[in-house]
Each structure stands twice: as C-alpha cells, then as structure tokens.
Amino acid sequence: MDIYLPVAGLSVNALMIIGLGGLVGLLTGMLGVGGGFLTTPILIFYGIPPAVAVASSATQITGTSVSGMLAHRRRRGVDYLMGGVLVAGGFLGTLAGGGLFRLLQDSGQIDTAIALLYVLLLGSVGVLMAKESATALGIIQPGEKAKKPTRRHNPIIAALPMRWRFYQSGLYISPLAPLALGFFSGVLTVLLGVGGGFVVVPAMIYLLGMSTSVVIGTSLLQILFVTAATTLIHATTTKSVDIVLAVLLLVGSVVGAQFGAQFAQKVKPELLRLALAIMVLGVAFRMALGLGWRPAEIYTVQLL
Numbered sequence: 001m002d003i004y005l006p007v008a009g010l011s012v013n014a015l016m017i018i019g020l021g022g023l024v025g026l027l028t029g030m031l032g033v034g035g036g037f038l039t040t041p042i043l044i045f046y047g048i049p050p051a052v053a054v055a056s057s058a059t060q061i062t063g064t065s066v067s068g069m070l071a072h073r074r075r076r077g078v079d080y081l082m083g084g085v086l087v088a089g090g091f092l093g094t095l096a097g098g099g100l101f102r103l104l105q106d107s108g109q110i111d112t113a114i115a116l117l118y119v120l121l122l123g124s125v126g127v128l129m130a131k132e133s134a135t136a137l138g139i140i141q142p143g144e145k146a147k148k149p150t151r152r153h154n155p156i157i158a159a160l161p162m163r164w165r166f167y168q169s170g171l172y173i174s175p176l177a178p179l180a181l182g183f184f185s186g187v188l189t190v191l192l193g194v195g196g197g198f199v200v201v202p203a204m205i206y207l208l209g210m211s212t213s214v215v216i217g218t219s220l221l222q223i224l225f226v227t228a229a230t231t232l233i234h235a236t237t238t239k240s241v242d243i244v245l246a247v248l249l250l251v252g253s254v255v256g257a258q259f260g261a262q263f264a265q266k267v268k269p270e271l272l273r274l275a276l277a278i279m280v281l282g283v284a285f286r287m288a289l290g291l292g293w294r295p296a297e298i299y300t301v302q303l304l
Helices: 014-031 036-046 049-072 078-107 112-136 176-192 197-206 213-240 243-264 269-292
Strands: 002-005 012-013 164-166 171-173
Touching: 002 112, 002 243, 014 036, 014 197, 014 243, 014 269, 036 049, 036 112, 036 269, 049 078, 049 112, 049 213, 049 243, 078 112, 078 164, 112 164, 112 176, 112 269, 176 197, 176 213, 197 213
Parallel strands: none
Antiparallel strands: 002 012, 164 171
C-alpha cells in the first residue's frame, strides 16, 4: 500500500513505515529508549531525504514521550525544577541547532553532516553498550573495580557557582550544569532528530548525580518540550517536517511499545541490550559505508 509523502516528494510503502515505527516502539517498551537514534538512519536508508527524516523523527518522538512522562508524573517521578532548567537550555540549544542546520542546508552539506554525526554517535554508544552488556553476561571479564567516588556528582559540577536546591532530585548544585546539558540535547535534537535521552539520562545520573527515581520522568519532560520546539523550528525555517510520515511512524510506535513491554518480561535485560548494541553498530557501519562508497548515480537532478 503506497502513500505519497508531500514534503519528502516520494511515495513509500505505508506498512513498511508503520513497521519501522513498530520497531522503535518495541525498543521503547523493552529498553526504555526512544529509538529516535535508529529511526532517522533507517529512514535515510529507505530513501527519505536526511533533512526530512530528521525533522519527522523529532515530531514522532514528541508524540511518544507524552504518555511516558504522564505515567512517571502519576508516581511523582518528575523533578519539575530540574526539568524546567533542562527545558530552558534545550530551547536555547534548538535555536542554535536550527541556525546551524539551516547553514549546513544552504551550503549543501547537511546530508554529509548528519551521516558523519550519526557514525560518531552510534559507533561510540554501540561500543559502550556492547561492552557493558557483554560484561554483565560474562562474555568478557570486567577490569579492576574502580574506587567509589566520594561525591554523587562530578567535582567540576560541584565547583560551579550559584547553587540551587533541587529537592525532588536530592541535589544542591548550580543550574549552569543542567542548563548546559539541556543546550547540548537541544542542538542534538535539531541536527539528528533524536530525543537525546540516551545521552541525557546517563549524564543526569553520573555527572549531575540525580536520584534514579526521577531521572527517566524528568528526561521525558525535557524531551517532550525540546522535540516540540524542534518540530516548530523545522516546520517554520527548514520546511522539512512531513506530517504524513510522522503520523505513520507514530501509529506503529504506539502498537510496538505495548508488545515490547510484554516481551521485556520474558528475556534477560542484558541480552536485549546486547542485541540493541549489535543493531546500533550495524547501522553505524552502514552509515560509514555510505560516506565512502561510490554511489551508482553520482549526480541527481531535483525539480523545485
């Protein structure tokens, strides 16, 4: 069943796109990751222009993060003050990222920039995930245990001025650190169409020292507002949001998340993380191959 994507300017198999959304939803239900870091590369492999893939993926993430954030809100798992600081930094990051995206788009380098960033990001994340899951499964032997840190958060962050009390997170730190983290997440969201949760969540735990009971909910709150701002920026400046594509992805992800939650109860979490790491490394390898492989058609003509 083919359907025309007006912004992407091509016809796609609707069931294939819904299936991709289902895969992303499955990962969300099984592992608690948004899956946006896989959606954009796979859409590009399918033939969607990179700019449209990035913008439409961000739109889909906005929808899928709503239900997750509300669920954590009901069990008091959201630090609104911390989330507000992260959102403020995220808004600034989306503005900076939007300007950079438009600059790369005008120079004709946006496709290469997106592919290169994904190779670096997915490659590093995939290696770290594979090492951690393989160690947990006993495939590789862990190294010597590091000494336990005396502080909950990074010493550099502890030294920053203007400390605030974040009661829900149990922290007394400067808001400059979460503001910078939100800014980085905002830039990442605009450039790559990812929610940034797979970067923000570890940083909130290991750098800021946040309580794990509020990390996921606070991250989803930030993702919700930042991806919504990203969608607005792409819709008004780069004109790259394809709402038909985003809706198809959203339909699949909602269904896939339900099956993922059930499947996660039957399989070891370490095995799931190892499978995801292999998938991430495979996508990174394919993106790297696309950067250096000679295409079948060197030149293309686009009618405007």
